[in-house]
Amino acid sequence: MSDIQKKQPILMLAPLAGISDWPFRLRCQECGADELVTEMVSAMGLLQAPSDSRAYQHLLAFHERERNLTIQLFGHQPDIMAGAAARVSLLPQYKGIDLNFGCPAPKVTGSGSGSALMKNLARSEQIIRAVRKATAKPLSVKMRIGWDSNHINAVDFAKMCEAAGADSLCVHGRTRQQQYAGRADWGVIAQVKQAVSIPVIANGDVFTPQNAQVLLNQTGADGIAIGRGALGNPWLFGQIRQALRGETPTVPDAEEILKTALSHLQDMVTFKGERWALIEMRKHFAWYLKGSKGAAAMRAQINQTEDLTTLVSLLETHFKTLV
Ligand SMILES: Cc1cc2nc3c(=O)[nH]c(=O)nc-3n(C[C@H](O)[C@H](O)[C@H](O)COP(=O)(O)O)c2cc1C
Structure with a gap:
């Protein structure tokens, strides 16, 4: 989230595993996305893969025309996360590093990574502090609002992230239990925005320029991240920018x-x-x-x-x- 404080509100492509490779990211950038994020990359996988292997090359593939590209890492061990962060910090294509504390997939949470970290503030803090030490690049955290409806801890979690050294947050307004179902709770995102001083990117359920305007108004967020709304519709970014300027969004023919x-x-x-x-x-x-x-x-x-x-x-x- 490198240029996050320069241009408000930021329109960001949310990380999408299996989708947000460079051909898709480039379409979103061409249509108006200010910030791009890779799909989640395993910190352990990154450290173990030989750098000339096909898997490694594919994971880190980018296009020279991409701007403001952040790499997202997932994992649960502070030293491994820090090692991976140090390694990708050497790669000039990445302006920033994002930590995945939101993935709900059992194969990720099962090892204590992704959204499972929202249940473990102490471990999450260790990870952020270790990564903070390992990189001078802008560091963001992508989180949910909690593990389930009985454990909505986004505000405390966000404060911890800020204190541990995160430069910005992206909050998906769902619990892990919800996965991608139900509605994102934009009210909790607003509470997070109130509670921290670092920029907050709001995420969840933006499919139209109007959704984006309401989300920004309701949360006071510094930007929005769009995932599913951009699928087959990268024009959404430009349309939102137009709507925010008071113009009528252009519909692609x-x-x-x-x-x-x-x-x-x-x-x-x-x-x-x-x-x-x-x-x-x-x-x-x-x-x-x-x-x-x-x-x-x-x-x-x-x-x-x-x-x-x-x-x-x-x-x-x-x-x-x-x-
Ligand atoms: C197919 C798919 C893959 C996703 N992959 C990731 C990922 O790699 N890292 C991550 O932090 N979130 C991932 N997400 C979550 C999105 O970034 C986003 O938080 C979520 O879809 C809500 O935003 P939306 O309503 O704009 O789609 C994924 C979501 C979907 C649907």
């Missing part, structure tokens, strides 16, 4: 959507090669197609297509008939 989907595909081919790009892009195309006439049939065809030329021509035909 079919031609614009096609252009963006094709650049996304092209970048994915560069990143992962044609075969994997075709597979990886299926979900993105489903999102880009969402709401357009004939989307279901087109999705089915795309999912069976195994060559790039056919795929491109299917997409062109689909979107050109919508113009």
Whole structure:
């Protein structure tokens, strides 16, 4: 969250495992996201993977046009987290380091990482202090509002993060128990904002420019992070900026959507090669197609297509008939 205090409110792409690789991040940046975050990267995996391995290269892959890119680390051991932070601090592509204290997945919480850390303030504090010592880069924490509805401890947790050396916070307004269901509680985010002096980014359930305006008004947050709302809709960032300026948000036409989907595909081919790009892009195309006439049939065809030329021509035909 490097430029966080320069430009308010910050519009950030939230970390999305399996989704926020550089081809997607670049689309979001081009459409107006101020800050980008990688998907979560295992601190242990990072330290153990040989730096010339394919896994390591893929985890840390970025594009030279990306700006304000933060890497998110997850883990539960202070020394491992600090070691990984020290290592990524040497990489100039990252402006900042974010610590994942929000992931609800059992395979992450089972080892005491992600949102499980919200139940363990002492361990969380050790991690933040250790990482703080290991890096001079801006350090942010991504947290939830608590473990479950009986343990909503976001305010205490946020104060601890600030005291331990975090430079900013991103608060997803759900408990771990909620995973991604129900509504995000923006009221608790507002309480966190009141309780700390460091910047607070509000997160959860922003799908429209209007959602963003209400969230900012209700919380007084310094910015918002958008996850699911950006899927197939990176234009949301620019639309929010327009709405905040009092302008009418521009809705992308079919031609614009096609252009963006094709650049996304092209970048994915560069990143992962044609075969994997075709597979990886299926979900993105489903999102880009969402709401357009004939989307279901087109999705089915795309999912069976195994060559790039056919795929491109299917997409062109689909979107050109919508113009
Ligand atoms: C598919 C998916 C993957 C996610 N991966 C991460 C992740 O790697 N790190 C993280 O901190 N949060 C992750 N999240 C949580 C999001 O960053 C965000 O907090 C959550 O989706 C709520 O925001 P939204 O309503 O704008 O989607 C993920 C969410 C989804 C749906």
